[in-house]
Amino acid sequence: MATDYDTPRKTDEELHEESLEELKAKRSDAQSGQIDVDEAEAAENLELPGADLSGEQLAVRVVPKQVDEFTCSRCYLIHHITQLAKGEGAKAICADCA
Numbered sequence: 001m002a003t004d005y006d007t008p009r010k011t012d013e014e015l016h017e018e019s020l021e022e023l024k025a026k027r028s029d030a031q032s033g034q035i036d037v038d039e040a041e042a043a044e045n046l047e048l049p050g051a052d053l054s055g056e057q058l059a060v061r062v063v064p065k066q067v068d069e070f071t072c073s074r075c076y077l078i079h080h081i082t083q084l085a086k087g088e089g090a091k092a093i094c095a096d097c098a
Contacts, residue, residue, distance in 0.1 A: 065078055068080060068081045069081065070084060070088075070092045070094075071092065072092060072093055072094040072096075072097055073087070073090060073091055073092055073093060074093055074094070074097040075094065075096065075097050077094065079094045079095075083095045083096070085097070085098035086098060
């Protein structure tokens with residue numbers, strides 16, 4: 001931030017008075033008649049066009065764990081054996097969790 005060294009400097013008393021005025025102005029703004037709106041609640045009531053997927057069916061083919069894959073004991077995701085960081089069997093940990 002650039003500083004203009006030629007401007008007159010304010011004393012501590014002037015700075016204190018100025019900050020009090022700012023606080024009073026903020027307090028009067030906060031007491032205005034505006035109602036606080038909860039954004040999460042407003043988003044729950046928002047419905048996007050074409051967002052109703054209740055009539056759709058999801059078809060996914062589930063493939064069992066392969067011989068060259070393992071389940072990480074921390075994140076419970078199935079990874080290829082090249083992602084094995086340490087352990088084996090039920091104590092195997094992937095490279096992402098290690």
